[in-house]
Amino acid sequence: MRRRSTFLVTMLCFGFAFFYVPILSMMVYSFNGSRLATVWGGFSTKWYVSLLSNRQILNAALLSLKIALLSATMATILGTMAGIALARFKRFRGRTLFSGLVTAPLVMPEVITGIASLMLFILMAEWIGWPASRGFTTVTLAHITFSMVFVTTIVHSRLSEADAAVEEAAMDLGSRPWQVMKDITLPIISPAIVSGWLLAFTISLDDVVITNFTTGPGTTTLPILIWSKVKLGVTPDINALATITVCIVGTGVAIAGVILNRAEKRRDRDARMAYQANQ
Amino acid sequence: MPEPARTADQRAATTVAAFPGAQLPQTSVKAPPFIRIEHVTKRFGTFTAVSDVTLEIQKGEIFSLLGGSGCGKTTLLRVLAGFEAPTEGRVFIDGQDMTDLPPYERPVNMMFQSYALFPHMTVEKNVAYGLKHEDMTGAQRAERVREMLDLVQLTEFAQRKPHQISGGQRQRVALARALAKQPKLLLLDEPLAALDKKLREHTQFELMEIQEKTGTTFIVVTHDQEEAMTLSSRLAVMDKGRIMQIGTATDVYEYPNSRFVAGFIGSINFFEATVRTTGAETAEVEVPDLGGNVTARAIPGLAPGQPITLAVRPEKVHLARKRHDLPNTFPGTVQSLAYFGKDSLYRIVLPSGHVMLVNSVNARRAGEHERVADWEDAVFLSFDPAAAILLKD
Numbered sequence: 132m133r134r135r136s137t138f139l140v141t142m143l144c145f146g147f148a149f150f151y152v153p154i155l156s157m158m159v160y161s162f163n164g165s166r167l168a169t170v171w172g173g174f175s176t177k178w179y180v181s182l183l184s185n186r187q188i189l190n191a192a193l194l195s196l197k198i199a200l201l202s203a204t205m206a207t208i209l210g211t212m213a214g215i216a217l218a219r220f221k222r223f224r225g226r227t228l229f230s231g232l233v234t235a236p237l238v239m240p241e242v243i244t245g246i247a248s249l250m251l252f253i254l255m256a257e258w259i260g261w262p263a264s265r266g267f268t269t270v271t272l273a274h275i276t277f278s279m280v281f282v283t284t285i286v287h288s289r290l291s292e293a294d295a296a297v298e299e300a301a302m303d304l305g306s307r308p309w310q311v312m313k314d315i316t317l318p319i320i321s322p323a324i325v326s327g328w329l330l331a332f333t334i335s336l337d338d339v340v341i342t343n344f345t346t347g348p349g350t351t352t353l354p355i356l357i358w359s360k361v362k363l364g365v366t367p368d369i370n371a372l373a374t375i376t377v378c379i380v381g382t383g384v385a386i387a388g389v390i391l392n393r394a395e396k397r398r399d400r401d402a403r404m405a406y407q408a409n410q
Numbered sequence: 411m412p413e414p415a416r417t418a419d420q421r422a423a424t425t426v427a428a429f430p431g432a433q434l435p436q437t438s439v440k441a442p443p444f445i446r447i448e449h450v451t452k453r454f455g456t457f458t459a460v461s462d463v464t465l466e467i468q469k470g471e472i473f474s475l476l477g478g479s480g481c482g483k484t485t486l487l488r489v490l491a492g493f494e495a496p497t498e499g500r501v502f503i504d505g506q507d508m509t510d511l512p513p514y515e516r517p518v519n520m521m522f523q524s525y526a527l528f529p530h531m532t533v534e535k536n537v538a539y540g541l542k543h544e545d546m547t548g549a550q551r552a553e554r555v556r557e558m559l560d561l562v563q564l565t566e567f568a569q570r571k572p573h574q575i576s577g578g579q580r581q582r583v584a585l586a587r588a589l590a591k592q593p594k595l596l597l598l599d600e601p602l603a604a605l606d607k608k609l610r611e612h613t614q615f616e617l618m619e620i621q622e623k624t625g626t627t628f629i630v631v632t633h634d635q636e637e638a639m640t641l642s643s644r645l646a647v648m649d650k651g652r653i654m655q656i657g658t659a660t661d662v663y664e665y666p667n668s669r670f671v672a673g674f675i676g677s678i679n680f681f682e683a684t685v686r687t688t689g690a691e692t693a694e695v696e697v698p699d700l701g702g703n704v705t706a707r708a709i710p711g712l713a714p715g716q717p718i719t720l721a722v723r724p725e726k727v728h729l730a731r732k733r734h735d736l737p738n739t740f741p742g743t744v745q746s747l748a749y750f751g752k753d754s755l756y757r758i759v760l761p762s763g764h765v766m767l768v769n770s771v772n773a774r775r776a777g778e779h780e781r782v783a784d785w786e787d788a789v790f791l792s793f794d795p796a797a798a799i800l801l802k803d
């Protein structure tokens with residue numbers, strides 16, 4: 132028993148090391164005083180300072196933030212609606228197809244999604260003259276389409292677990308369907324909506340592949356900028372930038388996780404209490 | 411061994427007052443029905459969940475829908491509340507046609523089997539929720555909520571969330587929430603199913619008390635026959651989406667109209683029989699399994715030679731060691747007996763090999779040897795002609 136647990140702990144350490152040593156070393160080297168990425172030149176925050184005065188990087192960061200905010204919000208609205216439809220309308224024409232179509236992008240290679248989006252934009256430009264050029268709008272649209280799937284999945288699973296009778300009870304007490312949505316359904320799924328938004332936000336913020344396909348000249352998001360800079364060699368300011376990005380993304384995912392986890396714990400406790408009460 | 415709570419009264423009432431197929435209490439002749447369900451049928455695809463149900467319920471009644479799992483009780487309730495549109499038929503409440511109204515426009519509230527409390531609201535907010543659609547001032551609302559919490563004795567839990575109170579308390583919140591709007595009709599779907607036996611009995615009486623105080627008409631769904639008999643003024647026994655019999659607890663227990671109802675409520679002995687002679691009050695039937703003729707209470711439309719079912723409730727059978735001069739007396743042997751304290755259940759083997767259940771109240775405090783009969787004893791069983799029920803199907 133003891134030996135096995137030592138073995139498991141070792142495995143765990145290796146696993147974590149595999150994942151996080153690269154990131155950690157990058158973080159450490161972002162405080163490197165030397166210009167050479169491979170030589171330690173003492174602790175310094177000068178790369179962070181230089182980032183702040185780099186217009187190119189700041190613009191790219193701002194653009195990424197804008198796209199992420201807008202696409203996450205839109206994806207949350209659309210994804211929530213799809214999730215509610217899937218969870219609450221058990222029978223409608225084409226439900227199976229709809230549910231398949233909603234979740235397929237989860238497993239679709241990003242390259243395919245990227246190419247498909249690009250093809251669509253090119254064809255649309257040809258047929259209806261819009262979008263005339265690719266840039267902010269096309270990137271945002273593409274991000275919405277692939278991040279709303281995550282919102283849909285989270286909202287769907289949260290709402291399927293909630294008792295549909297609760298919504299019926301509200302209607303029975305005199306609420307019209309839209310009031311039921313506002314008073315009951317949305318509060319119940321609010322943790323799922325918030326964590327869905329955070330996921331969509333972080334996914335959009337660090338996307339390279341799909342952005343690369345759907346962006347145009349003059350629209351450079353932060354990950355794209357990093358990507359193009361890295362091709363010329365890793366510089367410490369990139370390390371600093373990446374460290375900031377990791378922190379933002381990590382915080383977003385962590386908050387989403389905590390929110391979902393708390394909702395789940397509460398649900399578990401409710402279920403346990405209900406069970407005990409029935410004893 | 412289920413035994414209806416009102417047995418004593420029922421026995422007293424087993425005279426002539428009630429008659430088979432008694433449909434409504436005496437008052438109903440004058441008053442127009444408060445709720446009228448007219449030929450309601452509900453199909454899900456090809457499956458018929460509720461089949462041609464016609465029901466009339468009076469104001470202030472506690473009416474029970476009783477039946478096995480899947481017989482369509484919940485579906486019928488959901489039709490009344492407006493969650494399911496009937497495939498055929500109409501629903502009237504207080505003279506108004508409700509069939510096409512959505513749930514939020516019906517003067518009906520429902521207490522859900524799962525209670526369906528709003529998890530993100532306090533007890534107080536739960537109870538107050540329905541009132542926000544009423545034309546009331548804030549003070550009136552607060553007053554009503556206070557009254558309701560008082561009624562269900564939950565005032566001190568007003569600020570708790572549903573997951574912070576016990577199952578029985580949750581059930582009372584659900585009741586208070588449904589009553590707060592003072593609906594004309596309250597539908598209760600297995601309101602006590604989630605409670606333990608003790609709490610259930612206690613809550614039954616609470617429910618009856620609240621019904622008396624508020625005067626609301628209750629329709630209670632249950633699959634527990636004791637609960638139905640304790641609670642309700644009248645009940646309907648359902649099977650496979652159909653209503654088999656409607657009547658008071660006494661009616662359906664003492665005057666079942668079919669084998670299904672007789673077997674569903676309480677326990678009963680069935681015998682295959684053939685009609686020999688018929689009279690105004692009684693009929694003679696031949697029962698091979700008992701080894702003789704039985705004088706039974708006559709039912710309309712009997713013809714000599716007709717095959718029929720004889721039914722006798724175990725507690726209506728008298729056991730004795732000596733033969734005496736009573737009608738419908740037959741010999742048997744005690745195969746086994748189970749002692750339950752207040753009564754004992756005997757399994758009597760008849761000479762034909764058929765086993766009959768006999769229930770005998772342990773009225774006297776007796777030791778092992780002083781019992782009416784013991785294992786392997788030869789006994790005589792007898793029952794009154796009025797206790798011999800004839801059933802056509």
Ligand SMILES: Nc1ncnc2c1ncn2[C@@H]1O[C@H](COP(=O)(O)OP(=O)(O)OP(=O)(O)O)[C@@H](O)[C@H]1O
Pocket residue numbers: 454457458459477478479480481482483484485486633
């Ligand atoms: N939405 C539905 N679609 C298809 N069939 C349904 C639906 N709702 C109910 N049924 C079927 O109708 C029948 C009656 O269901 P109902 O819920 O009314 O039973 P019940 O008498 O309340 O049973 P229980 O005592 O188990 O609650 C069941 O066989 C059920 O499977």
Ligand SMILES: [Mg+2]
Pocket residue numbers: 483484485
């Ligand atoms: Mg049911």
